[in-house]
Amino acid sequence: MNKTTAAVAAVLLGIGLAGTSHAAAPFPASTSAPSSGTQFAVEEFDMTLSVTGSGRTWARAVVLTCPAADTDRHSDSAAACAELVEAGGELDALPGDSHGCTREFDPVTAWADGTYRGRPVHWSKTYPNACALDSATGTVFRF
Numbered sequence: 001m002n003k004t005t006a007a008v009a010a011v012l013l014g015i016g017l018a019g020t021s022h023a024a025a026p027f028p029a030s031t032s033a034p035s036s037g038t039q040f041a042v043e044e045f046d047m048t049l050s051v052t053g054s055g056r057t058w059a060r061a062v063v064l065t066c067p068a069a070d071t072d073r074h075s076d077s078a079a080a081c082a083e084l085v086e087a088g089g090e091l092d093a094l095p096g097d098s099h100g101c102t103r104e105f106d107p108v109t110a111w112a113d114g115t116y117r118g119r120p121v122h123w124s125k126t127y128p129n130a131c132a133l134d135s136a137t138g139t140v141f142r143f
Helices: 003-017 077-086 130-141
Strands: 045-052 059-066 108-116 119-127
Touching (some): 045 130
Antiparallel strands (some): 045 059
16 A cells, blocks of 8 residues: 555544544654755654545545655645744644635644654644635645
């Protein structure tokens, strides 16, 4: 099973857990050697990022590997990795991309599960709409 299929399966299995704390086993930290010149050195990390829509009518997921890998399905994995490093792996501290949003209520929930520098990450947060998610999380959840 490839990483993308596993990520989507994890999202679909986890959808019923919205609003509850869960303790899924973290993804193992990558043991491959980093590419030369990378700013991450041995501080690699892997996260499954997912977003579910209002009423759980849709779901999207990707696996983000940092340093960015050629196999990543994230639309801008290098920028997402840089933003996670800037936030120290704390998804509530992402620099975001502050911009105005409508007051439309169409909630979306963002999830992140995996490891950051060997530390397990299990995070989720619901936003009033996709624009609010984008404004708060910047590149990380743009996939």
